[in-house]
Amino acid sequence: MFILILGAPGSGKGTQGKILAERLGLPKITTGDLLRAAMKDGTPLGLDAKKYYDEGKLVPDSIILGMIKEQLDRPEAKTGAILDGFPRTAAQAELVDRTLAQRGQRLNHILLLDVTEDELVRRMSARSQVEGRSDDAPEAIANRLQIYQRDTAPLIAHYTQRGIVHRVPGTGTVDQIAGEIKRIIGR
Numbered sequence: 001m002f003i004l005i006l007g008a009p010g011s012g013k014g015t016q017g018k019i020l021a022e023r024l025g026l027p028k029i030t031t032g033d034l035l036r037a038a039m040k041d042g043t044p045l046g047l048d049a050k051k052y053y054d055e056g057k058l059v060p061d062s063i064i065l066g067m068i069k070e071q072l073d074r075p076e077a078k079t080g081a082i083l084d085g086f087p088r089t090a091a092q093a094e095l096v097d098r099t100l101a102q103r104g105q106r107l108n109h110i111l112l113l114d115v116t117e118d119e120l121v122r123r124m125s126a127r128s129q130v131e132g133r134s135d136d137a138p139e140a141i142a143n144r145l146q147i148y149q150r151d152t153a154p155l156i157a158h159y160t161q162r163g164i165v166h167r168v169p170g171t172g173t174v175d176q177i178a179g180e181i182k183r184i185i186g187r
């Protein structure tokens, strides 16, 4: 089973994705974590990505598409995975759809975490105090929210046509939201 967790930056994708992956025993593929690891290790990909990342801009598809393909092709992800942080652009969505279709698979569920913009800003600002993520600076936060609306939100319409999008209220306790996701997926 392939499940995509979609939502604005700060909506809780990482937290809920982790809970879901552990419960279902599926690997979680998180492009943001992969990029942070590549930047920390100073790999060529990490160095290329850093300037976009720090400004809160999307890392270009020319860098990301290969990473996504490689992750989907890993043996662990043969029968399913939780996708967190991608697809974020039309080209990424096409790559995911095509890669799975070639294997006779498809995205089964899309969980759309719904959180108001005020709450998103509040959470990311609070997180910047704790985690010190370079893209949680005020200007980068504004960029990320704007880019989400422009590039990623349109994917919702694309997937809604297929009838696989479930809206999940993203406010409440972590447990409440996890419970709602369990109810939606049925396991």
Ligand code: ADP
Binding pocket: 008, 009, 010, 011, 013, 031, 032, 033, 035, 052, 053, 054, 056, 057, 058, 059, 060, 064, 084, 085, 086, 087, 088, 092, 135, 144
């Ligand atoms: P958030 O959803 O809170 O922005 P992520 O860890 O998913 O957190 O993403 C952080 C940053 O990593 C993004 O602003 C972007 O620079 C980069 N990034 C992550 N995933 C992608 C992706 N699929 N395509 C392009 N850039 C990405």
